[in-house]
Amino acid sequence: MSGVTLTWLGTGNFLVPPARYWNSFIAEGVGGPTVLVEPSPTALPNLRRAGHAVEHLDAIVISHFHPDHTFGWPFLLLEILQRGRRSPLHVIGPPGVAGFLEEMMRFGSTMDIHEGAHRKLDIRYTEADESQPSQAAGELVFRAVKVEHVPELECYGYLLELGDMTLGYSGDTKPCQGLDELAGASDVLVLECNGVHESHSHMHVDAVRSLRQRYPNPKMIVSHLGADVEAEMLPGVVMPDDFAKLDFP
Ligand SMILES: [Zn+2]
Ligand SMILES: [Zn+2]
Numbered sequence: 001m002s003g004v005t006l007t008w009l010g011t012g013n014f015l016v017p018p019a020r021y022w023n024s025f026i027a028e029g030v031g032g033p034t035v036l037v038e039p040s041p042t043a044l045p046n047l048r049r050a051g052h053a054v055e056h057l058d059a060i061v062i063s064h065f066h067p068d069h070t071f072g073w074p075f076l077l078l079e080i081l082q083r084g085r086r087s088p089l090h091v092i093g094p095p096g097v098a099g100f101l102e103e104m105m106r107f108g109s110t111m112d113i114h115e116g117a118h119r120k121l122d123i124r125y126t127e128a129d130e131s132q133p134s135q136a137a138g139e140l141v142f143r144a145v146k147v148e149h150v151p152e153l154e155c156y157g158y159l160l161e162l163g164d165m166t167l168g169y170s171g172d173t174k175p176c177q178g179l180d181e182l183a184g185a186s187d188v189l190v191l192e193c194n195g196v197h198e199s200h201s202h203m204h205v206d207a208v209r210s211l212r213q214r215y216p217n218p219k220m221i222v223s224h225l226g227a228d229v230e231a232e233m234l235p236g237v238v239m240p241d242d243f244a245k246l247d248f249p
């Protein structure tokens with residue numbers, strides 16, 4: 001038997017509410033790959049503070065291309081290049097993920113880092129493909145599920161096979177069929193809760209409560225939190241602080 005461990009590098013939404021950095025976490029299954037979910041702007045410093053080293057990451061998972069989920073990439077990539085690694089680094093994201101990250105490096109005038117990293121390291125990109133019942137990126141087996149967030153971006157949630165568990169992750173989403181699919185297939189579900197008030201692009205407290213009632217089985221954890229969300233509003237749901245480490249045996 002083996003479960004999954006989640007280490008929170010940040011639990012806040014785009015607005016970075018007080019005492020919360022941008023949503024990002026490390027997921028590890030015993031004997032399985034170590035996965036960084038969302039290279040948020042504060043992923044690298046908080047990864048260090050949590051005692052993790054980039055060379056132990058096997059895969060980086062990106063739900064969509066908003067900056068609170070991705071703008072830590074240049075800093076992570078330089079650290080990954082400097083520390084070096086023997087094994088491939090897998091990057092999983094929406095279609096176009098390799099080009100999007102390269103464009104970010106170009107805008108940042110850091111193409112030397114981009115080119116050096118891709119010359120010296122084995123970086124492999126895998127695009128989310130909802131038509132596949134299962135995808136593999138090295139040791140990481142996963143399924144991508146489309147969710148509805150904003151009309152201008154293709155956004156994904158994921159089912160990650162870690163340990164002997166299925167870890168669901170919503171990415172950013174409003175209530176939608178894809179989110180229900182994730183909730184129905186997860187042993188542990190990390191989902192966003194952006195605030196107390198209803199939103200056209202995010203989950204809010206009532207929508208999380210409704211999902212909790214409709215899917216009583218998965219352990220539910222909220223992240224991507226707004227300043228107004230409080231733990232008492234969400235019975236039966238775990239609301240971690242930054243740097244919390246949660247074990248699901
Ligand atoms: Zn976001
Ligand atoms: Zn977003």
